Amino acid sequence: MTVIHDNLEETNAKMRARDVSVYYGDKKAIDEVSIDISADYVTAFIGPSGCGKSTYLRCFNRMNDTIPVARVTGTIELEDEDIYGSGMDVVQLRARVGMVFQKPNPFPKSIYDNIAYGPKIHGLVEKKADTDEVVEKSLVRAGLWDEVKDRLDESGTALSGGQQQRLCIARAIAVDPEVILMDEPCSALDPIATAKIEELINDLSGRYAIVIVTHSMQQAARVSQRTAFFHLGKIVEYGRTSDIFTNPIEERTKDYITGRYG
Amino acid sequence: MSPITLILIAIGLGLAGWLAGRAKAWSFQKSDPSIRLVARPNYHAWYVAVWIVIPVLAFIVLWSIVAPQLVMQSVLASPAANVLPDFGFERQSILSEARAVASGNAQAVFNPDAQGLVKPFYGAISRYNIIGLVVTIIIGFGGGAFAFLRVKPDFRARTRVERTVMIVLLLASLVAILTTFGIFASLVFETVRFFGMISPLDFLFGTYWSPDPMSSAANPDSTRYGAIPLFWGTIFIGAIIAMIVAIPLGLMSAVYLTQYANPRLRAWVKPALEILAGVPTVVYGYFAALTVAPVIRDAAVAVGISNASTESALAAGVVMGVMIIPFVSSMADDSIAAVPSAMRDGSLAMGATQSETIKRVLFPAALPGIVAGVMLAVSRAIGETMIVVMAASTAANLSANPLDRMTTVTVQIVKMLTGEGSFDHPATLSAFALGFVLFMVTLVLNFIALRVVKRFREAYD
Ligand SMILES: Nc1ncnc2c1ncn2[C@@H]1O[C@H](COP(=O)(O)OP(=O)(O)OP(=O)(O)O)[C@@H](O)[C@H]1O
Numbered sequence: 157m158t159v160i161h162d163n164l165e166e167t168n169a170k171m172r173a174r175d176v177s178v179y180y181g182d183k184k185a186i187d188e189v190s191i192d193i194s195a196d197y198v199t200a201f202i203g204p205s206g207c208g209k210s211t212y213l214r215c216f217n218r219m220n221d222t223i224p225v226a227r228v229t230g231t232i233e234l235e236d237e238d239i240y241g242s243g244m245d246v247v248q249l250r251a252r253v254g255m256v257f258q259k260p261n262p263f264p265k266s267i268y269d270n271i272a273y274g275p276k277i278h279g280l281v282e283k284k285a286d287t288d289e290v291v292e293k294s295l296v297r298a299g300l301w302d303e304v305k306d307r308l309d310e311s312g313t314a315l316s317g318g319q320q321q322r323l324c325i326a327r328a329i330a331v332d333p334e335v336i337l338m339d340e341p342c343s344a345l346d347p348i349a350t351a352k353i354e355e356l357i358n359d360l361s362g363r364y365a366i367v368i369v370t371h372s373m374q375q376a377a378r379v380s381q382r383t384a385f386f387h388l389g390k391i392v393e394y395g396r397t398s399d400i401f402t403n404p405i406e407e408r409t410k411d412y413i414t415g416r417y418g
Numbered sequence: 419m420s421p422i423t424l425i426l427i428a429i430g431l432g433l434a435g436w437l438a439g440r441a442k443a444w445s446f447q448k449s450d451p452s453i454r455l456v457a458r459p460n461y462h463a464w465y466v467a468v469w470i471v472i473p474v475l476a477f478i479v480l481w482s483i484v485a486p487q488l489v490m491q492s493v494l495a496s497p498a499a500n501v502l503p504d505f506g507f508e509r510q511s512i513l514s515e516a517r518a519v520a521s522g523n524a525q526a527v528f529n530p531d532a533q534g535l536v537k538p539f540y541g542a543i544s545r546y547n548i549i550g551l552v553v554t555i556i557i558g559f560g561g562g563a564f565a566f567l568r569v570k571p572d573f574r575a576r577t578r579v580e581r582t583v584m585i586v587l588l589l590a591s592l593v594a595i596l597t598t599f600g601i602f603a604s605l606v607f608e609t610v611r612f613f614g615m616i617s618p619l620d621f622l623f624g625t626y627w628s629p630d631p632m633s634s635a636a637n638p639d640s641t642r643y644g645a646i647p648l649f650w651g652t653i654f655i656g657a658i659i660a661m662i663v664a665i666p667l668g669l670m671s672a673v674y675l676t677q678y679a680n681p682r683l684r685a686w687v688k689p690a691l692e693i694l695a696g697v698p699t700v701v702y703g704y705f706a707a708l709t710v711a712p713v714i715r716d717a718a719v720a721v722g723i724s725n726a727s728t729e730s731a732l733a734a735g736v737v738m739g740v741m742i743i744p745f746v747s748s749m750a751d752d753s754i755a756a757v758p759s760a761m762r763d764g765s766l767a768m769g770a771t772q773s774e775t776i777k778r779v780l781f782p783a784a785l786p787g788i789v790a791g792v793m794l795a796v797s798r799a800i801g802e803t804m805i806v807v808m809a810a811s812t813a814a815n816l817s818a819n820p821l822d823r824m825t826t827v828t829v830q831i832v833k834m835l836t837g838e839g840s841f842d843h844p845a846t847l848s849a850f851a852l853g854f855v856l857f858m859v860t861l862v863l864n865f866i867a868l869r870v871v872k873r874f875r876e877a878y879d
Pocket residue numbers: 180185203204205206207208209210211212223225
């Protein structure tokens with residue numbers, strides 16, 4: 157059972173997951189896990205490798221659908237709408253719940269086209285002027301505009317790793333999502349690029365509901381307000397980030413954050 | 419003594435050297451366990467063997483060229499050679515008859531003059547056989563002894579052996595390259611002869627192709643050597659009609675196989691498709707001539723084209739296109755599969771549908787590989803002969819109507835070389851000029867394709 161700290165005020169829940177289990181073939185990777193994703197806070201998922209953080213994160217935009225052997229049970233609601241229900245179009249869902257991956261994966265297109273990709277396929281822009289505006293706005297929000305504004309025609313893959321990751325964040329922002337899921341967005345980056353991304357996450361928080369998977373306790377402490385500790389396919393403990401790191405209740409959480417295993 | 423025997427001797431000596439080298443290397447270790455060999459005993463063994471086999475083989479090659487001439491010289495120097503006519507065919511035939519009998523390849527001579535030469539030949543052959551054998555053994559022992567003496571605990575046998583292996587590998591790879599050069603050189607040589615008779619301008623820009631191998635070779639009618647209809651036929655059949663068939667079908671099957679097919683189906687369909695590439699082109703030729711061409715003719719007649727013939731560029735092109743499908747689809751398949759899955763996930767996570775992802779992300783990313791595949795397919799198609807011979811006629815025709823008879827460069831090469839013309843007639847030589855043009859075009863296509871593929875590989879490393 158998940159230990160939920162009792163000092164949490166009612167939050168404005170953007171997404172509600174209830175009793176979600178994920179199977180890869182016959183193997184259960186996530187075991188009846190429930191959580192609320194707050195619209196106002198950054199939520200961090202931490203836990204040892206292989207405990208199912210990425211798997212769980214991918215449930216929120218149904219990216220597990222792309223894995224043939226994966227099967228998801230339980231319910232996840234986005235603003236009271238079941239995202240696994242028949243009324244939900246996965247294309248719409250992914251426009252509302254964006255994702256940033258562990259390894260920066262810009263398309264082998266120009267910087268401009270990388271950003272314009274989402275708005276175009278969702279029909280958010282018609283005229284060139286609209287597209288220009290969205291591209292600029294997204295790059296500004298992602299803190300990349302000043303670095304790339306003179307070379308928007310260059311390939312996105314020609315940027316540095318940190319810039320590529322911010323490009324991917326800008327790309328996710330461009331379709332104006334409500335939630336952004338980030339799976340270890342800094343694990344391929346150096347400390348300076350990491351600091352930039354963390355700063356960016358702080359800027360974006362409040363405007364978007366953000367969930368971040370991270371292996372760095374410091375990073376979770378710096379960017380998130382809520383933390384869920386995962387172990388063996390379950391959330392062991394959930395609470396304010398400061399409480400999880402200073403007053404963990406569960407023994408396993410204590411062990412993990414003091415670096416005794418994982 | 420045939421070279422085979424000498425080679426067997428070389429191998430025998432090599433084996434002996436191998437064993438001796440290894441035994442010696444072992445003996446160091448046995449006699450004093452504190453000695454550490456720099457190279458393992460097997461390398462010492464190979465070192466000795468290499469020093470025996472390579473010089474001996476080199477000698478055998480040399481000897482098999484030189485020995486017959488030495489034999490001939492000594493026979494000619496003998497008194498029996500005085501009866502020979504001075505020059506000409508008869509002298510040659512007498513000599514070779516006598517040699518054949520002396521070396522046991524023939525029973526008896528026809529020409530009585532040859533009888534007297536059998537004995538000198540026999541003597542010379544056995545003398546030089548013994549010399550060859552002795553030298554072989556001396557070289558073998560010499561090389562072996564030299565190498566054997568160098569086998570010491572601190573001798574770096576491994577690096578030597580590895581260098582030898584590397585040189586052998588290098589020579590092996592040179593064979594293919596040198597062959598290409600040889601082909602090229604002979605083509606160039608004959609092409610130059612052809613252009614000495616027919617102006618290159620008439621050849622490259624003339625629009626009438628009908629060389630007459632029976633006409634006088636001294637002043638050929640160069641207006642009959644215009645190759646444009648052939649170039650056009652080649653491009654029309656191989657690069658246009660065939661590609662109109664092969665590119666869409668190949669790409670669609672690649673997309674289906676990489677993106678939609680479940681793995682079990684893919685495991686069946688992909689090899690099946692690749693089998694298509696292994697069907698001999700003659701078989702495609704039957705299919706084109708016996709099945710496709712009549713269908714096309716009937717269809718043309720049915721829509722009111724009464725003069726449609728059974729031989730048509732369309733029939734050849736369509737079947738060639740089918741033949742090419744595996745090339746296009748397997749290159750496209752590989753390059754689509756080589757696009758990192760992160761690309762696909764990134765697009766799907768943006769809310770793109772699978773077909774949008776294929777169209778707008780996977781395809782552009784895989785495009786260089788696809789283009790390269792198409793280029794290789796084109797160069798394969800324009801080199802194809804059998805299907806055209808069987809389904810599209812051998813008469814040159816400059817026409818844009820796919821139902822017309824048409825012919826291609828390769829078909830004309832075959833026709834000219836197998837025609838009745840003598841070997842220095844321009845009609846025959848035109849085959850080389852055509853071959854040269856074809857060679858250059860496919861070379862350029864392949865070169866570009868390989869460059870593109872290379873650039874593409876680097877992009878994702
Ligand atoms: N595509 C897949 N097919 C089968 N099993 C999978 C697949 N992806 C993940 N798993 C399994 O599910 C479990 C959870 O994996 P997941 O990637 O969610 O862990 P994680 O917490 O994100 O680990 P990490 O911190 O190393 O990224 C692991 O045991 C893993 O082996």
